[in-house]
Amino acid sequence: MTAYTATVTVRLKRGVLDPEAETTQRSLERLGFDLEDLRSADRFEIDVDAESADDAAERADEMAERLLANPTIHDYEVEVTER
């Protein structure tokens, strides 16, 4: 068994309204910052012990499918590193 950290990034799908990101962008603009666009995402860093990086990625993928992401509105991506 090897110790891995699987990072799951959960984003709203293109076209889904994100009022939090819009508010953040407007607040930055009000502070004088110049930006074209701002998107927000949730990031989960999950420490797992697994046989291989592929095994760790597969489990993180299943966690995203079952709990971390809502497939109706979210896309997600999984990245695995040894820790």
Add this chain to the structure above:
Amino acid sequence: MTAYTATVTVRLKRGVLDPEAETTQRSLERLGFDLEDLRSADRFEIDVDAESADDAAERADEMAERLLANPTIHDYEVEVTER
């Protein structure tokens, strides 16, 4: 001017309680997943036009200092890529 995306990742400092992450971890365990630890973070992807990658990073850094992160409880990191 070049088009960059600056990604700002905002994490709670070590030692700051994160009840949301704890609840997520417990829910995953209740679903039968085996994990050692789970940390959550906020990720902002900010599109900016800037003279250089360094300039884009500096502006994203200032956005984090002034609005995106609370220095009392958060650490943050900035990563810049061309878009």
